[in-house]
Amino acid sequence: MDEGDVYAAVGEDGFERLVAAFYRQVPGDDLLGPMYPADDLAGAEQRLRDFLVGRFGGPPRYIEQRGHPRLRMRHAPFAVSPAARDRWMALMTRALDEVRLPADADALLRDFLGQVATMMINQPG
Ligand code: HEM
Incomplete structure (x- = not known):
């Protein structure tokens, strides 16, 4: 499976369930909770x-609304230490385990998310 085929396999519903399962854990997380906008979690x-949908072959809503992702730059305001990266992935891994996407799409997403999360690290520790 190529990255561009993931959306066809998973659908809007799959991405919606995955990201919802991730954000459900955010407010209660001691490390990540305070980093996210409490008054705009639905927006986050x-x-x-929208970013993941567009990245994996779905409608390009993110780019239409936010422009070029420039993810490292957009994460610069947040202290992404290796511990924060690992926590983010722990929450995302739990979300992936919960929503049980088709195996090939699941593997591709885990790999991609882990790599991008590592790229977001901007603090020693
Ligand atoms: C490594 C740990 C990470 C931390 C601690 C983190 C934290 C955050 C925070 C606090 C925000 C602001 C929430 C908002 O209002 O949108 C944000 C935004 C965002 N994050 Fe992360 N993030 C991490 C990894 C990732 C990864 C791996 C991806 C993508 C694969 C990602 C994609 C995004 C996107 C698309 C936005 C919205 C950017 C915008 O348009 O303003 N993040 N992140």
């Missing part, structure tokens, strides 16, 4: 969902 959820 939509931004991540």
